[in-house]
Amino acid sequence: MDTRTALLAAAAALIVASAVGAAAVPGAITDPRETNEPPGRIDIAGTTVAPGEVRGETADLRLGTDLRHRGSTVENVTVRHRAIGSESGLLVDETTVDVGDVDFEGERTVNGTVTVEREGGYRIETVVFADGQRRQERTTRVAGVAALTPDYADTQVGFTEGAVWPTVAVSVVEADNETATLSASVSVTNRGDEASDDVDLRLYLRQAESNVVAAEATETVGTVRPGRTDTVTATVEVPAGYNYYVDAALFDDDVLVDETRGVANLNPRETITANETVRDVAFSVEDFERGEGGVGGDGADRAPTDDGSTDGSTPGFGPLVALVALVAAALTARRRR
Structure with missing residues (x-):
């Protein structure tokens, strides 16, 4: 066997031995720069609620969610908001914000909006998902929505x-x-x-x-x-x-x-x-009455008297009332006879 053939055989044996060692010891070929990086973690640092557009029957609530990230990249992050009636327990509105891959260090605010009726109170449930898995949730209660002034009356x-x-x-x-x-x-x-x-x-x-x-x-x-x-x-x-x-x-x-x-x-x-x-x-x-002849409508002078009637007429009486009075007087006189 010549020298060239011997060198090729030794190199092949070394490659095979390296492959077998890597398979037998997991992580043997891991990049040493990644061994000290912790796994990605994301959670909710805080939440805020502020009034948005206010209409006659409904109002928008602007929701701010402070996301805190540590470690490696967290993929496919979404934030879901649900507005639930405090008394009824019914779902009023729901929205989901697609954040995407999170690789920043520290905190960042993600904004969302839900629409509710201008009455009663609500429970706002905020949930953070990473690649479809629930990571953390936070609940905020809102009351007095009816007190918000509509934009058209602001x-x-x-x-x-x-x-x-x-x-x-x-x-x-x-x-x-x-x-x-x-x-x-x-x-x-x-x-x-x-x-x-x-x-x-x-x-x-x-x-x-x-x-x-x-x-x-x-x-x-x-x-x-x-x-x-x-x-x-x-x-x-x-x-x-x-x-x-x-x-x-x-x-x-x-x-x-x-x-x-x-x-x-x-x-x-x-x-x-x-x-x-x-x-x-x-x-x-x-x-x-509003007529062409002044306040009275016919131009006649109608000054109110002490009992609220107008001059030129008998206050509170008319022909019919006078006739009834005469009949009553006649009946009274007949009974006295």
Whole structure:
């Protein structure tokens, strides 16, 4: 056997021996750089819940999940969120966020969203999966969702609430026996951090005992600086001699955002408050008709008398009532005979 053949035979024997040793001792050919790296681990470090888009019936809850990773890469990571009604125990919404392979060191936030109804409370269950295997879970409870303000009604301008300064102040500008011109001043405050956009102020003056709307007005509330209070004034004309509720409302793009009430006592014998009436008094519908001839509709002078009727007619009586009175008097006289 020549030298070349002997060397080839020795090399082949060495390769066979190495292969047999590697099979007999697992990990014998493992890269020494990987022997000290721990297996990949991922868990939940913390969770947060914040309101997202708020609508009339539903609201979005923005969920933040802080994932903490250590060790080697964790493959195929997903985060599942479930919103469950606190009282019913029913599943309301579910969403899954695909994170993918996680190889970062430390913590990272994964965001998700669930949609719930604006009522009651909810239990938010968050579960982390790695390659289809459940790794860790966390439960967060949410209450008071109904208190969230819908986006369409999100304005910081509202009626001023003060113990002394009136929210609605009414003064008489001009008055006669038939009508009274009133000036209604309404106080509004910007409770936000930025200047407000324009909103509409709408006023209704309702006769206290009948709820008939005697007058109405609309004014624009302009820009109000943060933390400032402004006064908006509207002038209306109503029949004299009656008491009125002054209903005020703020509308933002035809959405009711705040409301309040004041009173205007024009009847010297009766007074009302914003929440109750002292007692009923006489009321004439004709005084509140809106016609071309003035407040009464026909141009006639109809000044209210003490009992609430109008001049030129017998208060509370008509031909039929008079006829009944005559018949009753005749029967009484006949019995006396």
